[in-house]
Amino acid sequence: AEFMQWTVDKVPDQSLLNTAGWRFIIPQLYRKYPNDDMNLNISLSSPPVIRVAEDNIDATVHADLIIDVLESGEVIPVACISLSIVLETCITNINGILMMG
Numbered sequence: 001a002e003f004m005q006w007t008v009d010k011v012p013d014q015s016l017l018n019t020a021g022w023r024f025i026i027p028q029l030y031r032k033y034p035n036d037d038m039n040l041n042i043s044l045s046s047p048p049v050i051r052v053a054e055d056n057i058d059a060t061v062h063a064d065l066i067i068d069v070l071e072s073g074e075v076i077p078v079a080c081i082s083l084s085i086v087l088e089t090c091i092t093n094i095n096g097i098l099m100m101g
C-alpha cells in the first residue's frame with residue numbers, strides 16, 4: 001500500500017528530469033529514449049517509524065522511487081529503486097514545547 005506519494009516534475013535544474021542529463025550515468029536509457037522528459041514518483045511503502053528518546057529523535061522511512069519517461073504523451077516506468085532512509089537528530093536541550101491546535 002502507498003501511504004504518501006509525490007510526483008516530482010519540476011526541479012531547479014530541469015535538465016535532471018530529461019534523459020539527456022543522464023546519458024553518461026545510464027547510457028542505455030538515453031539511447032532508448034533520447035532527449036525525453038522524465039518524472040520521479042516517490043511513494044512511502046509503509047508509515048514512517050519515529051522513536052523519541054531523551055537525547056535524540058530517530059526516523060526511518062521506507063520509500064520506492066519510480067523513474068518514468070514521458071514519450072509521446074505516454075508515461076513509461078523505466079526503473080524502480082527501493083530506499084530505506086534513516087534520520088537521526090541529536091538533541092542537547094529542550095527548554096519548552098509550545099503546542100497549538
